[in-house]
Every structure is written in C-alpha cells, then in structure tokens.
Amino acid sequence: MPSPTRPSSPPSSPSSPALPPELLLLVVDAVLPPNPLQLLPASHPATKTLLSLTRVSRATYARATRLLRERCAFVDSARRLADVLLCVPRLVPGLPAVLSLRHMTALYLSPFGPSLAADDLPTATRVRELLCEVCETLRRLVVQMPFGSLDPLDDGHLGVRRTLREGFEQLHRLEEFVCLGSYPALSVPPEGNTDVWRLWPELRRLVLFGVPMDSHWLWWDIATLPRLEHVVLARPVGLDAVNIKDEYFHKLPRDDARLGRDIKVVLMDLVYDLGVVRTERWREIDPEERMTVEVFEVPLPFYGDETPLQLVTEWARRGALDGSVWRLGGTRVRGEEAG
Template identity: 70%
Template structure:
C-alpha cells in the first residue's frame, strides 16, 4: 500500500510558513530559513518551484568571491527531471560583498559585471559593501573600476540601493557621472560618506524622477551647505521633479552629527516638499569599534531587514540651528 500524500496546496502552505513575517529580510546561506528552503527544493515537485522562487527573492547573499563564482557557474543550470522554474537570472533582491580589503581584483570585478548583466532585467533591490576607496584611479592599471562600472550601469530597473561603509566612487576618465544617477527607476537610496557640498550630488538627487527617500550616513561637509537651498535651485521652479515629496535622513552617531543649516527654509520650500530628519545611531556595546564601524554594522543590519526605511529620526525644522555637535 502506498503512503498517503499531502495535497499540493498544503505543501505550498508549508513552504510559505518557513518565511518570517517580515517581507524584506535577506538571509545568508548559513541561515536556517535558507537551509530549509534549499531542503524543500528536494522534497517534491510541488515544493520545488515555490522554494526556488523564494530562494531567488530572499536568499541571494554573496559575501565572498568564491560564492560569486559558484553562482555564475550555476546560472544557466536547470534540473531536467523537474518542472522548469525561475533560473538564477531572475534574482530580484541581492546582497553582495565579494571583495576583501582591496578593489584591485580584476577576476572578482569581472564576475560582478557578469552577474549584474545577467540579473539586470529583474533586480530591484541591491545592498552593496565594497572597498571603493581602496583603488586610486591613477593606479588602476587593469581598469577594475571601469569593469565594475560597466556592470553597475546595467542595473536600469533598480528601485532600492544601499551602499555600505564607503561612497560608491566609480567615476572614470570617460564617465564622471555617479553610477546611481543612471538608474531611472530608483526610489530609495543609502549612501555613506556622501559629499554634501557637492553640486553634482544634489543635481543627481533632484533629477532622478522617482527618488523619494535618501539616507546619508556619516555625510561629509554637512555644515558647508544649506541642503534645501542646494536641492531646490538645481532645476527651474516649475520643474515637475521638484513637486514630489522627498525625505532626506542624516544618519550618524549623536556626537558625530554636525551643523544643519536651515536659513530661509520656509522661503525656499514653503510647501515642505522636502523633509529632513537626523537619526542618531545607537552606540555599540563594543568600545573598540570606530564610529564608522558602528554606523556600518547598524546600517547593514537595518538594510537587510528593511527597517532602514522606517527610521524615526528627529525632524529638522527651520527654527533649528544645530543637530548634534560639530565634527
């Protein structure tokens, strides 16, 4: 007598029950959720497709060059004996940190470019941690930066971008534009070490048509500019892009947040289309951690669970003069 089998509908409910209620969590390979989903791909035909789809969406966590190389090897593979499912080309959410201490690693850069080219049509959310500042453009004899830029430029469907620890400096001799400026669908963004006094930073933010939420972690030269003055005077007043609501969050340790200049904010932005908030990152329990390490660790954890877009910071009003202390 054959053993009784569960109906497919019940099996699919079991697969869904593996996922935590938070729909934004990204899981590393060692996580119990990832391992369980991987096991469910082998249980039956009914669970294979659903578990595979969830792995593509929620478990693409590349934290080494070796893992990156293995994913590329598996990219074209499907199991002939099982129903066709989404290939690895259908990744929609991704965490990637394949470099170690230096960006000067051409094979890894080429693999990053290849992966981004493969997933460019489906990738919507990207969390990146790369040592961008470790390779001076004058010493980039292998064109590593150009190789990486070629890959990043392909991500034209990206809606959410988080760049941890360092600013994504990928300008090259024939292309000085910030690479994130080339993504027309971008809605939410986290940048570390952004040069707040840069004309081009605010030009790029103002001209991206769908950008609505920007987190500037450990911003540089904050007290050198008036944020609203910079943003609202990059385009003609009647430009429709200035009519959208946009939120700017300044994120750092409390004692590291600098002066926020608010002169003429009511005159510049009478409809309060831009909201500016200051968020103080909780102090680490590890006294040896540098401010950058503390903020990076906190932002990484918050980016991977999606809570970074729900920060409850202190709103900066026109009457305010200073948030935190000068650096």
C-alpha cells in the same frame, strides 16, 4: 502427514495520505521570516530549509526555488560569486522548469575583502557578469565594497573600476540601492564621469556613505532622478557648509515637476559626530514642505572597539537587509522660521 501451513504475511500498514499541494505550498511559505524584505545568508536556517524543500517533491521544488531567488541571493565572498555564476544557466533535468538565477529580484553583494586592489580584476569581471545577467529583474541591491580603497592612479591598464562600472551601468530597473561603508566611486574620466547611481531612472530609495555634502552633482542627481523619494546619507562630509534645501531646490527651475514630489532625506551618524544642520530660509525655500529632513543618531555601545565607521555601517547593514532602514524614526529638523 499434513503439510505445514504457510505463515501468514504481516498485515500491510496503511499508507499515509499525501498532503494536498496547497498545504505543501503553505508549509514552504511558512519557512521564511515574516518580514518580506529580509535578505537571508546561506547560514540562515530558513535558507537551508528552503534548499532541502527543493528536493522533497515537484510541488515544493518550484515554490522553494522561487523564494530562494527572491530572498536568499546573498553573495558575500569571491568563491560564492563564482559558484552563483556557474549555476545561473543551469536547470535540473526531469523537474518542472523554474526561473533561473538570472531572475533574482534582490541581492546582497560583497565579494571583495577589506580593500580593493588592481589585481582584483577576476572578481570585478565576475561582478560585471552577474549584474549583466540579473539586470532585467533586479529591483533591490545592497552592496558592501571598498570602492575608495583603489586609487584611480593605481588602477592602471587592468581597469578594475571601469569593469565594475560597466556592470553597475546595466541596472536600469533598479528601485533600491544601498551602498555600505564607502561611496560608490566608479567615475572613469573622461568617458564615465557621472555617478553611476544617477543612471537608474527607476531609483526610489538610496543609501550612501561618506557623501561630500557640498557637491553640486550630488544634489543635481537627487533632484533630477524623477522617482527618488527616500535618501539616507550616512556619515556625511561637510554638513555644516551647506543648506540642504537651498542646494536641492535651486538645481532646477521652480516650476519643474520633479521638485513637486515629496522626498525624505535622513542624515545618519553617531551622536555628536553629525554636525549642524543649517535651516535658514527653509520656509521661504520650501513653503509646502516637500522635503522632510530627519536626523538619526546611531547609539553608542556600552563596550566594543569598533570605529565610528564600522558602527554606523553595521547599523545600516542590518537595516538594509531587513528593510528597516526605510523606517528609521529620526528627529525631524524644522526651519528656523517654523519654530
């Protein structure tokens, strides 16, 4: 009796050819929105996709990790702040070494609630720790913190403001600072009476809210920061009382090299809320028009119950996160004599 024949094994399916590493890296780069300045929250599809790509292969791991540090450092709660700090020193065993989280270059930081209290010291301490970790590489910082809600007299012995200031003081390489909603009031007399943003010599672009326009130190700091070239002052206070160019150009001797640079000042507020821009003697004060002054009026919505501060803050926030705040098409203000 013939032996039964062994069933033939099914033909093996040909393995799919692997994509070259160069193509894989192009796929990783294509995940992000085309705007290279846009900061993305954890909920954004691009952030989720990059996180998944860190688990695909060694080729995608390094590139996706680097892009997460450059474009997706979005700390918008106290819990996320604590998680980021836990991950700063960690690397994945068995995978190629990559830059740690302390090498992030851009950061959105909003770990507090609607108000800052004297018992927020643990979160303030974590803010200080994070800023100290990233200070060597951080170039762009967008913060939304209720600085003005904590009265110095209520800060007491815990020193929340002092703790925050110690962290911000470390950002000596920062080039762009956007402070949303409130002025970064972190002066701690007598040892820290200087505006903290004044301490960053590389600063080029600055957004501030609620600035007292008649402050001598505001214009002194703007004039003496050697690289500052673009300033946005949102919902400024007391605009009618000052002549901007007079204040700026008379803080230093006329032959000081810092006054020879071009600088742009944008005044940002709701329509009719801004006030009058005084322009007398501008041609005499600034004959070469080194300073450009523009007015940007935030449009009013057709409906909604947001306060003026909320409206302007949200407009500036969107612009800060995608970089469009530096491309605001405001109306240029000219001196009276210039017509």
